[in-house]
Every structure is written in C-alpha cells, then in structure tokens.
Amino acid sequence: MTGTAEAAGVAGKSGATGAVTVSDRSPVRVGQARGMCLVGVDGVPVTVECDISRGLPGMSIGGLGDTAVNQARDRVRSAMINSGLAWPKSRVVMSLSPAALPKSGSGFDLPMVLAVLSAQGMVADGAPGADPTATVVIGELGLTGEVRPVPGVLPMLLAARGAGAVRAAVPAGNAAEAARVDGMDITGLDHLDQLLPWVHEELDAPVADLVGAEGDQVAATPSRVPDLSEVSGQSAARRALEVAAAGGHHLWLTGPPGSGKSMLAERLPGILPPLTDTERTETAAVHSVAAEQGNLPAVWSGRRPFVAPHPSLTLPALTGGGAGRVRPGAASLAHHGVLFLDEAPEIRREVLEGLRTPMENGRIALSRARGTVVLPARFQLVLASNPCPCGAPEPADCRCRGGVRDRYLQRISGPVRDRLDLTARTTTDRSAVLDTGGGVEDSATVRDRVLSARDRGRHRWQAVNALVDGPALRRDHPAQDAAMLLLQEHLRAGGLTHRGVDRSLRVAWTLADLAGVGQPGIGEVMDAVELFTAEIDGGRS
Known part of the structure; x- marks a missing residue:
C-alpha cells in the first residue's frame, strides 16, 4: 500500500509541476x-x-x-x-x-x-x-x-x-x-x-x-560444349545416351578404364534441348544461392548444367546442408541438368542412397530444428563404374580375388539400380580409337532426333517420358496388347519389379518417339526391357 501511495503521489506531483506525461509524449520515429x-x-x-x-x-x-x-x-x-x-x-x-x-x-x-x-x-x-x-x-x-x-x-x-x-x-x-x-x-x-x-x-x-x-x-558467347563426334565407336553406349536424352532417363554406364564413359557423360548436355525460360530462372536461382556466379552466363545462354563431383563427396555435399544458411549441394546444382557420378562404387553407400528420393520426386527436403528446407533437384543422373576394382576389360582378365568383382558392383544397392532406366556397357575398341575416316554423328545431328522425340512426348502429356506417372501410363497410354503381355510375363517371372515395369514402359515410349511410331510394340518393349535389365557383370540385384 505504501509503495502504491507513493507512486500515486509522485505521479500527481509530476502532473502538477508540468512534467511530461505519457499523453504528452511526442510521436516515436x-x-x-x-x-x-x-x-x-x-x-x-x-x-x-x-x-x-x-x-x-x-x-x-x-x-x-x-x-x-x-x-x-x-x-x-x-x-x-x-x-x-x-x-x-x-x-x-x-x-x-x-x-x-x-x-x-x-x-x-x-x-x-x-x-x-x-x-x-x-x-x-x-x-x-x-x-x-x-x-x-x-x-x-x-x-x-x-x-x-x-x-x-x-x-x-x-x-x-x-x-x-x-x-x-x-x-x-x-x-x-x-x-x-x-x-x-x-x-x-x-x-x-x-x-x-x-x-x-x-x-x-x-x-x-x-x-x-x-x-x-x-551469356551470348558461352564456352565450347564437348561434341559427340569426338567419341569413336561405342555404338551401344551412344544409342543409350540418345535414348536417355530423348526421354530424360537416368543412365548407368560401365566399362573398362579409358573406354569413354566420362566422355559420353560430358556430351549429354550437348544433345539435350536448351533450358526453357522457366527452367533457366529456376536453375540460375539455385546457382545464385550457392554463390556459383561463374556458371550463370552458361545458364542464361540456355545450356543445361553438368555437375560432376569427386567420388569422395559427403552426403551434405550431394544433397545440401549447412548450420546456418542452407547451401545447395551437387544434386541441386544439377537441377534441370546432368548429375554425373564417376566411379560410383567408390562413393559411400549412404551418399548414393541419398539419391533415391530426389530421383523420384525431384526435390530434397532437409529437416532442421526450426523447420524443413526444400531444395529443387530435378536432375538427370549418369552413373559410371569400372567392371571391378582392377579395371580388367573382361572377367577372364580380372586379377581380383574370388567374389570381389560381384561385391564391387553390389555397392550400388538394388533400390538405386531399380531407379536407373537404362544400362549400357562401353568396350575397349582400339581400332575405333585410331579410325580417322569420319562418319561419326555429331551432337547437332543427334540433338535434332532428340528434339523431335521430345516434341512428340510433350504433345502427348506435356512432360518428358521419364516423369510420366506409372499408373496413368499403364491405364491411359499402354503399349500394344502383345507388348503388355510380355511385361506381365517378366513381372510374373520376377525379372522386373512393379517399378521396373513402369520404367520399361516409359523407355518403350521413348524408343517409339525416336522411331516415329504412334504406340510402342513388342519390339520397343523388348528393347526397353533389355536396356533396363542389361547384365552388368552380375546384373541387377
């Protein structure tokens, strides 16, 4: 009571002497x-x-x-x-x-x-x-x-x-x-x-x-893009690269060291269509956040990014992270472009497993104490691997101990393999390396076919074939009846998973688009299944 009375007295005294009261305060700026x-x-x-x-x-x-x-x-x-x-x-x-x-x-x-x-x-x-x-x-x-x-x-x-x-x-x-x-x-x-x-x-x-x-x-004078004409031979791998570009499919290349896996991967952006205005803005925004200013001129010119991190990369380096401001990782830097992982079996398993979600939905969700940060990651993945640690071109030449060859490629888990639409093997063709007679298609020629195939797919469902929803694809756009029965037989026999059926059907549509066929037949489906389930020194696990 005393404190209250004293306070009241002081307030009254102040008002009586003309001191500034609360109501007399000037506005706060x-x-x-x-x-x-x-x-x-x-x-x-x-x-x-x-x-x-x-x-x-x-x-x-x-x-x-x-x-x-x-x-x-x-x-x-x-x-x-x-x-x-x-x-x-x-x-x-x-x-x-x-x-x-x-x-x-x-x-x-x-x-x-x-x-x-x-x-x-x-x-x-x-x-x-x-x-x-x-x-x-x-x-x-x-x-x-x-x-x-x-x-x-x-x-x-x-x-x-x-x-x-x-x-x-x-x-x-x-x-x-x-x-x-x-x-x-x-x-x-x-x-x-x-x-x-x-x-x-x-x-x-x-x-x-x-x-x-x-x-x-x-931006109007970007640096030179590697051309596909510089790759000699490798007809099977070149065809797989073209199919991957036409349908936006993920690709796994395997072969001996020096057989051209990296060269092929580096030339994939050169046969892809240029970035659209929306894709250009989205990609430039990611590189701006990552402070990758040197890549912006190429992005603004329409070139799709090509990101090839070292096999020793960590999970945050791939998916992004950081204690304060989240910095995009290699997967986000490859948004609307190509993510190339060389020596894939040498990459730590948990890092490769981090690709499973973005390969499906095109984004990475990083959970933090104060919330979840979502980064875009709609990339096209290219994996490359040697057949074994010693790199022997043929199993008969392998110097690895028993079982090492199989265990080496099994470092890429089954769920990751099941998300790779295409598989191709490069070979060591010494005669092709020394062949200077020409006749090898350049990137411009292949890109014309890729653009035509993509136009057919875009008019059909406004997306690349690799992104079409599986159930809707089987229901609304199946292959011919005989081809669908063939896929059903592979599923029943265990040669394909349910995801493998959808991916094979998407690849079949890409093959049909490249051939100018209105609907995949049994030939396109057989080729698609072969490209999906190709034996890579032990096959898919």
Whole structure:
C-alpha cells in the first residue's frame, strides 16, 4: 500500500509541476527498410526497423540472426562513419521482422543503414526509396563503405517482386543477375555514399543497366560444349545416351578404364534441348544461392548444367546442408541438368542412397530444428563404374580375388539400380580409337532426333517420358496388347519389379518417339526391357 501511495503521489506531483506525461509524449520515429532473407532457394521479405532511444551508445539486433547478422553492428557503424554519415550517439535498437524466422548472412547491412538514416530523419518523407513496401535493399558493407556482393540476389528479388516491390538497390557485383528480374527498377551500388542519392532519385547512372548489358554479352558467347563426334565407336553406349536424352532417363554406364564413359557423360548436355525460360530462372536461382556466379552466363545462354563431383563427396555435399544458411549441394546444382557420378562404387553407400528420393520426386527436403528446407533437384543422373576394382576389360582378365568383382558392383544397392532406366556397357575398341575416316554423328545431328522425340512426348502429356506417372501410363497410354503381355510375363517371372515395369514402359515410349511410331510394340518393349535389365557383370540385384 505504501509503495502504491507513493507512486500515486509522485505521479500527481509530476502532473502538477508540468512534467511530461505519457499523453504528452511526442510521436516515436522508427526508421524502416525492407531487406530479404533466404529459406532454401526461396526469398522471404524482412522488415528492418530501427529505434534510436536514450541510453548508453551501442547497438542491439533482435530477430534470430546468426553470427554474420549480429556482427553487422560493427560493420554498419564503421561503414557509416567512414562514409561521412552521422552515427547516433545514443542507444540503437534494430529489429528484423518476422522475429521468429531465422536469418543468416551479411545482406542485411545495407537495409540496416537505411533504417538508421530514416530514424535520424535523413530520408525525406515521400522519397522514392523511403517506402519499405515498394523498395528492397540488399548488400554487405565493408568498413570503408564498400558495398559487396552477397549470394542469392536473384531469388530474393523474384520474391520481392511477388510481394509488390518495384525498386531495388543491390551490390554492383550482383547487378548483372539482378537485371534479369523483369518489372523492377534495379540499381547497383558500389559504395555506401550512393545510398541516399539513390533513395532520393539523385544518383546519376543506374549501374545495373551497364552491368546487365555486359552480362548479356558474356551469356551470348558461352564456352565450347564437348561434341559427340569426338567419341569413336561405342555404338551401344551412344544409342543409350540418345535414348536417355530423348526421354530424360537416368543412365548407368560401365566399362573398362579409358573406354569413354566420362566422355559420353560430358556430351549429354550437348544433345539435350536448351533450358526453357522457366527452367533457366529456376536453375540460375539455385546457382545464385550457392554463390556459383561463374556458371550463370552458361545458364542464361540456355545450356543445361553438368555437375560432376569427386567420388569422395559427403552426403551434405550431394544433397545440401549447412548450420546456418542452407547451401545447395551437387544434386541441386544439377537441377534441370546432368548429375554425373564417376566411379560410383567408390562413393559411400549412404551418399548414393541419398539419391533415391530426389530421383523420384525431384526435390530434397532437409529437416532442421526450426523447420524443413526444400531444395529443387530435378536432375538427370549418369552413373559410371569400372567392371571391378582392377579395371580388367573382361572377367577372364580380372586379377581380383574370388567374389570381389560381384561385391564391387553390389555397392550400388538394388533400390538405386531399380531407379536407373537404362544400362549400357562401353568396350575397349582400339581400332575405333585410331579410325580417322569420319562418319561419326555429331551432337547437332543427334540433338535434332532428340528434339523431335521430345516434341512428340510433350504433345502427348506435356512432360518428358521419364516423369510420366506409372499408373496413368499403364491405364491411359499402354503399349500394344502383345507388348503388355510380355511385361506381365517378366513381372510374373520376377525379372522386373512393379517399378521396373513402369520404367520399361516409359523407355518403350521413348524408343517409339525416336522411331516415329504412334504406340510402342513388342519390339520397343523388348528393347526397353533389355536396356533396363542389361547384365552388368552380375546384373541387377
């Protein structure tokens, strides 16, 4: 009671002497800016708020930021002072909303500066860059005020555009990819002293236009693509490669060392159709998040990515991961392209098993304590293996101990093998290597057949044959009656699993499309079953 009475007395006394009461407070000025964060390969808008209040000088940041976000207090202060901008001499409280969303990376430095400037009243009301609902600011700051590139600018801006943003300031180093986002006024900044002029539309030149033009020039002259004419012989493997390209099928190549497995795999992108506009944007977004800027010119030119990691790769290197910001792995970097795994039996078993889900549904779900991150991974897989550890071309020449040859290929599990539509073997043909007489088809010739086959499939079900749903395929688009009976016999005899029947039927449709046949017959189905169940020194387990 005493404390309450004293408090009431103090309150009454203050009011009597004319002190400021709650109702007399002036409006609080809170500076705002909009930044962006990444969740997987998707951008999420983040509102950055700044309040300058009484208290000892310092800066606190709330909103579940990682170490890079929390260390922004030192970068932002030094960058502003060294750029001739006033730093508050009292307490600064920064909030990143939504507060429950984990945030990572250094891309919030620039929006923090804009929020501080707004809270200090240095941003004019009604300035084009002052509206956080229509403006996005992204960038890392050096201590001298230099604006440095950050990963993931492309998917961030795509998400910002979807949220209603029409203007964006990004680092000049990211301006080339940012300029690819239609419907937004993009400006690249080199230094922090350009921020306020950009906010008030007083910046002389839009840097993004200049850098974007250079990016277009680079994309128009991509590096050379390996050509199929450089592969001599290997008629069976070349045919399997063409079928894989025409139907989007996964392929397993096996053969002695030096017989051309890697050469064939490297030439698969050269006979695939170019990326569509949607595929190009999706693929570029993944490479942007992974900070693989060197691959963007080839992607923008329409070339499908070719990713060939070392056999010693780990599961996170394949599927993606990371403690803070999730970085896409090799499977996601090969999105809409080719993932080539050489020396597949040397890859750890749990790594290969990580391919099973993305081979089926084209995505990778990474479970974290705060939620699940989904990464795209619609790739075309090519596995390559030697027949045994010693690499002997024929079983009679093998120097491995008993049973080693069989156990070597059995490191690729049955479930993984069952998801490989095609199997082919390369041979050591010494006469073909020395043959310079020509007559070998180049990639352009094969690509023409592949494009024609894909057109037939697209008109039939708007997808490549490898992605057609199995039950719908059997019900609505079966092969001829005799061919379907043949598949039923293989299933009854145990030569094919239910998944194997569906995959063989898909391959049969691809063979029919390549041949210009309206419906697979018994010949196409027999070839498809042979390509699916081909004996690879012990066959499929």
